[in-house]
Amino acid sequence: MQDSPRDQPRTVSVLSAYVRRHARVPPNGFAKEKGTLEEREEIKPSTDVQAVMNVLADRSHGHDGRAQLDWSDSDLRGLELSPWAAKELQRVKESEETPKGRVSFAFANFAGADLRYAGLYGIDLQNASFIQANLSKKPSAYRSAGLTSRTRFLFG
Template sequence: MKGSRLQWAALMASSLPGIAALAALLFTWVSVEQSGKQLQIAERGQVTGRFNAAVGNLASPAVDIRLGGLYGLERLMRDSPHDQPTVVTLLTAYVREHTHGQVGGSADARPATDVQAAMTVLANRDPKHDGSGDFDLRNVRLRHLGYMGMWDRVRQRVIGINFPEADFSAADLSDADLGHAQLAGVVMTGTALRESTLNGTELADADLTGADLARSHLVRADLRRVQAAGAHFDETDLTRADIEDARLERASLVRASLPGAILRGADLRQADLRDADFTEADLTGADLTGAKNLSTAGFDGAILNGTRGRPS
């Protein structure tokens, strides 16, 4: 019996270092977990502090301080993608409030420095973190908006801004440079885009109902399935644009340039085609029924297979 007790005591003695090590490991794990939670709390507090400071700067009467607030929000989006939807909503509201109702004035007037900066910050964000961010830019006045894209040295091509499904209803984007932009599904009903640059821009499934794109440039633009009833494309350059299955009924294409454009299945009923140039365009299955001034349009080398209301 005495021997058994001695053996048990010896076993316990030999186990103590392991038990102590296990206890130390558990203590370390609990400490690390608590430290991690405290660190997360501290980081969230820091993010909140940075956000509040940036927002406070936006209310400053000094443009340089407002710019600091805008770039502070840009850094915050990069450091804390979780907060990007809130920042996007805030920045679009900032642009609306600083441009809404600005009518008249000089035709050469450009967006204020801070407004251009806010749009550039939005353009350079990572769209995959947008979440429920509200991209509401209705009624904004961004005449002569400067180019916001960038050159991708790796892919050796221009990367345009990315505002998918944004709402630009009734906005003024005349003479804006939106070349190579990703604007799929945007809402631009009644939007002024006169003399704007949209070369290579993706506008598939966009709503351009009643929009004014007179004298704008849409070379090789993607306009597949756009809703553009009643829109104005007078003297617009649509060279080699993809306008397949677009709804262009009652649209005005007076003296529009469409050489090599793809208009397969496009709806051009009652559209005004006076002096429009469809040289070598593909109008397979397009509907020209009731089109105005059809006899003055040029169709040299155009593909007209299955085109309804086709020119004689």
């Protein structure tokens, strides 16, 4: 996307569709949790879905145009996303001290998404939609996710 800002809106749309298609919440609802807590915390998106999410996190959002990050009805359990290096991220987890730099997922659509055990550190979620999304199991991950007084969680 850095090589062709003109194509970025289309690229964002295609990559978002890839995530929705390859990480779907089952038609009958969120997957039931099985196994021990440790086993459930090990659930992660597939390597290709994680890679796509990393690419979208690394984009320059100023070139998105009218494209929307749309991961509605996506199973993103265990997703780990952050613009910060591992050392900085560990500091955040231990002390909630937040480094500079955020990734913009402003206005992203997470409606109906399963985000259990996800860690979104340094992610700007202003005006993102979380209608009927499952955000349980890792509340500390959302404290440093760029939530501000302008963040609106829309739950349905």
